[in-house]
Every structure is written in structure tokens, then in C-alpha cells.
Amino acid sequence: MRLLCPYCGWRAHEEFDHAGDAAVVRPQDDADLAAWHAYVYLRSNPKGICREYWQHTRGCRSWLRITRDTLTHEVIDSSFATGQSAP
Numbered sequence: 765m766r767l768l769c770p771y772c773g774w775r776a777h778e779e780f781d782h783a784g785d786a787a788v789v790r791p792q793d794d795a796d797l798a799a800w801h802a803y804v805y806l807r808s809n810p811k812g813i814c815r816e817y818w819q820h821t822r823g824c825r826s827w828l829r830i831t832r833d834t835l836t837h838e839v840i841d842s843s844f845a846t847g848q849s850a851p
């Protein structure tokens with residue numbers, strides 16, 4: 765599988781570390797225990813298109829938000845997680 769870093773271009777996925785589901789939303793500080801439990805421990809394992817955080821640890825070290833298809837490994841979108849634009 766190859767992933768797209770907005771700064772470095774296409775690279776082998778071995779250069780990246782997976783950093784979790786980008787669709788998970790942090791609950792409010794006063795949320796109940798069930799909401800915090802779901803936020804910390806519960807993850808889906810979707811088949812198809814999903815948004816994930818990745819870090820290009822063996823490259824430019826940027827944090828990325830990548831949308832990809834987990835069935836085909838097609839990368840649909842890639843951007844810096846911080847919202848900055850590519851140079």
C-alpha cells in the first residue's frame with residue numbers, strides 16, 4: 765500500500781505510523797462515563813471508506829488526515845491534520 769503525504773508525495777506505508785480513527789469526536793468535559801468509555805476504547809472496523817490519522821514518521825514527520833478505502837487501499841484524500849496547506 766502507498767500513502768500520499770502532501771509534502772513528500774507518494775510513499776510506501778512502512779514510512780508511516782497509523783494514529784487512529786479521524787472520525788472519533790472527543791466528548792465534552794462534563795460528559796458521562798459511557799461517552800468517555802466509547803471515546804477511549806470503542807472503535808469500529810469499517811469496511812470501505814474511512815478517515816484516519818497517520819504520521820509520516822520516517823519522512824517529514826507530518827501528522828496527516830487520510831481518507832482511504834480499506835478494501836482497495838485507494839487513497840481518496842490526504843491533508844495535513846493541522847489544516848496547513850502543502851508547500
Ligand SMILES: [Zn+2]
Pocket residue numbers: 769770771772773820823824825826
Ligand atoms: Zn511527508
